Amino acid sequence: MQIQINTDRNIEGHEEFSQQVKTKIEGVLNRFSAHVTRVEVHISDENSDKGGINDKRCLMEARLEGRQPIAVTHQAENLDAAVQGAVDKLKKVIESTLGKLDNR
Template sequence: MQIQVNTDHNIEGHEKFSDQVKAKIADALNRFSRHVTRIEVHVSDENSDKGGMNDKRCLIEARLEGRQPIAVTHQAATLDLAVNGATDKLKNAIESTLGRLDSH
């Protein structure tokens, strides 16, 4: 499973942050690794100059072998919360998709 993390220019320490995000997603989606070929993560600070509530955004797109991509997004007050929320949503979406396929 290949994981690529993209950050906007407002995210500081993007190398260390990127490694943390990759580890978090790999751990959360480990059991689906034979079905997932690629994951793209896009993390951004929507209005970094102003600050504010829920201005951190994480969009994750997962490519499942032989299926349409699954994309989820989550906005939160911190980058960690945004990544955690999007990861949880993606995990649920993949479970739902693969569960439906197993039932047929």
């Protein structure tokens, strides 16, 4: 499973933060690694110059083998919460999608 991290110009995309995000994704989605070929992560600060509540956004797109990509997004007041919310949503959608395939 490949994981690609993208940040906007308002987020410091330093290696330590990227590694934390990758580790979090691998920990949650590891059991689906046979089905997930790639996860793209887009992290942004919606209104960095003004600040505000829930202005950090994390969009995750997972590519499942032989299926259309699955995308989820989560907004929160800090980056960690935005990433955690998105990975939790992605896990639920993948579980649901793969569960439906198993039922066929």
